[in-house]
Amino acid sequence: MDEESRYEAVCSRDARFDGEFFFAVATTGIYCRPSCPAVTPKRQNVRFYPTAAAAQRGGFRACRRCRPDAVPGSAEWNARADVVGRAMRLIGDGVVDREGVAGLAVRLGYSARQVQRQLNAELGAGPVALARAQRAHTARVLLQTTELQVADVAFAAGFASVRQFNDTIREIYAATPSALRDAGRRAGERSGGQGPGGVPLRLAYRGRYAAAELFDFLGCRAVAGVEELAGERGHRVYRRTLRLPRGWGVAEVTEDAGDRGWLACRLWLSELQDLTCATQRLRRLLDLDADPYAVADRLGADPVLGPLVARRPGMRAPGAVDPAELAVRAVLGQGLPVAAARRLGEVLVAAYGEPLPAPQGGLTRLFPAVAVLAQAPLAELEVTEERRAAVRAVSAALAEGSVLLDAGVDREQAERELRALPGVSAWTAGYVRMRALGDPDVLPARDPLVRAGLRALGAAPDAAEGWRPWRSYALHHLWHRDPR
Structure with missing residues (x-):
């Protein structure tokens, strides 16, 4: 988009572009999302920025009024495989807060100076500024929705000191932390600190959201002890345990049948500093930063997929909260029906999962650590020795770091490395790439449901080439295809 088309989006308050760019008003010193309901400023007073950090x-x-820091992230970072896209995914996962810019650069395979230069050139802000904007948003949410002490909020959001926290809040929001807290109280957003009720969050998304299909997908694959899905369709609650950088957590997300623009979520964390990381991993699991408009424009115009897209608008491609867990489960269940794969996962969790300090409902364990599985006999699993060896090989490669599946890896390289491991099929490597690495353009090789769907729809075998770069979404439409 050029600046004139961006201004047209601002004039029409087009929510499709929330998070894709931001606009600032020189006369007021304020930046907004495109759909801000305030009076549209004059064109000569408007400046455009690719990120909130650049505007700050x-x-x-x-x-x-419009809270531009609370919009969904740009779908561009999910699709892009270059260093900027990989860096944005890692910053979202909290790598800069935990490891600094040097740690980010090491993960990307570039020098810190190169990373700084590329981000500044394209996004108008470096990794420190981008991470700072993310910390500020986390802090505002905690101030306005919990009763946590201000010092606890500062460190939970990732700030190094209370003074740094106070200065940042004043600069970005033109208010003190106490003023933000009072605003949340007046708006009725408060719901206590992290106690029995956990930390409440609203996970924003753009456009239509096929929540029922996504919750169906997660529910039929839910491994007892680690995951559970309860309630009636349209009002279900998905809960699961989380293995996080500093500790463990439990997440609870409520199905939204009304497309209100956000999903209600609660987090219980052993270490509050994991809040940002846990939130971002849930966003990846639920594919909340997707651009359903772009997907619908491409796939909806396809003569084969068009009717499926119209039947299920807002289809998402679920990701994963833990890439290592997803890889192990994919290898363990490859070639098996979903129910059989789930039962094997439950046996694995019961034998090797790490117990929670106290059960939370049906959630009792964390998924087994790959370091444990790499040395485990796996005799409890009623599978062939070749499958046990494949699980151990994948676990060992992930534990020692010879195969990396973090948010910023090169996806093609990771898929090649997975396929080189004994017992890992091409389908499994593609499935891991799609879900664990969030690649929106994957169609696992020789998927039987895809082939059956193409035959039933009368499509040519090469029809999928026209679905790029959204083949992962096309795959989910085919998987959910009504057999009638």
């Missing part, structure tokens, strides 16, 4: 760096503070 330009000296603008966040609009209190």
Whole structure:
């Protein structure tokens, strides 16, 4: 988009572009999302920025009315495989907060100076500024929805000191932490600190959201002890345990049947500093940063997929909260029906999962660590020795780091490395790439449901080439195809 088309989106308050760019008003010193309901500013007073961090760096503070820091992330970072896209995914996962810019650069395979230069050139802000904007948003949410002490909020959001936290909040929101807290109280957003009720969050998404199909997908694969799905369709609650960088957590997400723009979520964390990381991993699991408009434009115009897209608007491609867990489960269940794969996962969790300090409902364990599985006999599993060896090989490769599946890896390289391991099929490597690495353009090789779907729809075998770069979404439409 050029600046004139961006201004047209601002004039029409087009929510499709929330998170894709931000606009700032020179006369007020405020930056907003495109759908901000305030009076549209004059064109000569408007500046455009690719990220909230860039707007903040330009000296603008966040609009209190439209809350531009709370929009879904740009879908561009899911699709892009270059160093900028990989860096944005890692920053979202909290790598800069935990490991600094040097750690980010090591993961990307570039020098810190190169990473800084590329991010500044394209996004108008470096990794420190991008991470700072993310910390500020986390802090605002905690201030306005919990009763946590201000110092606890500062460190939970990732700030190094209370003074740094206070200065950042004043600069970005033009308000003190106490003023933000009072605003949340007046708006009725408060629901206590992290106690029995956990930390409440609203996970924003754009456009239509096929929540029922996504919860169906997660529910039929839910491994007892680690995951559970309860309630009636349209009002279900999905809960699962999380293995996080500093500790463990439990997440609870409520199905939204009304397309209100966000999913209600609660998090219980052993270490509050894992809040940002846990939130981002849930967003990847639920594919909340997708751009359903772009997907529908491409797939909806296809003569084969068009009727399926119209039948299920807002279809998402579920990701994973833990790439290592997803890889182990994919290898363990490859070639088996979903129910059989789930039962094997439950046996694995019961034998090797790490117990929670106290059960939370039906959730009792964390999924086994790959370091444990790499040395485990796996005799409890009623599978061939070749399958046990494949699980151990994948676990060992992930534990020692010879295969990496973090948010910023090169996806093609990771798929090649997985396929080189004994017992890992091409289908499994593609499935891991799609879900664990969030690649929106994967069609696992020789998928039987895809072939059956193409035959039933009368499509040519090469029809999938026209579905790029959204083949992962096409795959889910085919998987959910009504056999009638």
